[in-house]
Amino acid sequence: MPLQIPHPNTPLHLYRHLLREASYLPPLCRPWIASRIQTRYRDCQHTKDPKHYVKEAHHYLRYLRSANTGHVDRLLHLCYLATGRVGKRRRQLATLFLSKRPPENTASLESDAPSNDRPSKGPSKTPVPTLHEKSSPEAAEEGRGPDWLDNWAVDKLHAVAASQVEHQGGDWPQAMRRSYDPKRALPTENAFGRPFPKKVARNKLKRHYASVLKQLLPPLPQGEWDRLRDLANGAEGTENEMTVPPRRVVARPMSEEPRDRDPEDWDWGWDWVQYVTKPVRAVERKNSRKMKSLTGEPDQDPRGQGRPIGVRLMRSRKIRRGIYGRVFELANTMTQNPRSGKWTVTWGSSERKLSKPTATDLGIFQGVDNSGKLVAPA
Incomplete structure (x- = not known):
């Protein structure tokens, strides 16, 4: 299990763990998340008191690990961040596509500039004109x-x-x-x-x-919108982007725990002080179904508390329909009519194709036509 990897202690080790978890994400959100990790680390690299940023990075490391184990909502949120539906890139796309364009030539620049002969309607004390x-x-x-x-x-x-x-x-x-x-x-x-x-x-x-x-949900570039459409509809050539890369084997210690030591010196992995000083519900909260995908704590009870909430097995079909198809429904692109000048906004819609029936399934419908009526024997 990837969640059983212990959390790092140093900021550099934490940075490497974040980049490692980002490499296991789907191809749709992997580049954006990796670039954000690098940018945030370089911005906070020379701070005097990095305790707050280290604590925040541990939170996002648990978040990425939970998404990689199959938590649908968290993985969908990462794809929203990468496609500009929420977060920083949404503001960048809004500034890029919804702001006024600069003048294309000298004639349009002169027509937009206010005339000095036009009387001012404001007060007499006006600020100095700027560009x-x-x-x-x-x-x-x-x-x-x-x-x-x-x-x-x-x-x-x-x-x-x-x-x-x-x-x-x-x-x-x-x-x-x-x-x-x-x-x-x-x-x-x-x-x-x-x-x-x-x-x-x-x-x-x-x-x-x-x-x-x-x-507002800003429009995407046309090339990115077309690629997202191919991923959501399962076009040819996108099979490799429907699978998550396999996780590498976790490193193990060179030697196991020696058994010739005194049993009192062994680390049994059970902190009895927590159960004495805190309520049981607070100590075992990390083992609950809701928090298990974030903490990765194994169940101490052999019966267990059940499957973690919100976690699914992310196969190619689930990634295409549940992740890519959902993101494509929220993606839009905008074009302008050259004659009227009006803007047309186009939204994505995933195509749900029915799978082909097997030979066993076709045997059920023998003797009936396409409308379900019995076919008279020849």
């Missing part, structure tokens, strides 16, 4: 300074949010509310029936789009 302010004509027209909302393409946000509301399910990791349109979600007047000041209205609009971005 970012010159590339934001909306801020100049409204007489305000630029903010972070000027960097996002609102039409793309509306297209992805509307499509996500239509296709999302109740068990999605990010569920979009139906009130994504600010014209319907935000009030236009205060409690006294007066319109909001421009700054207050702008702050409400920014808070609304901040909540929309937290719930």
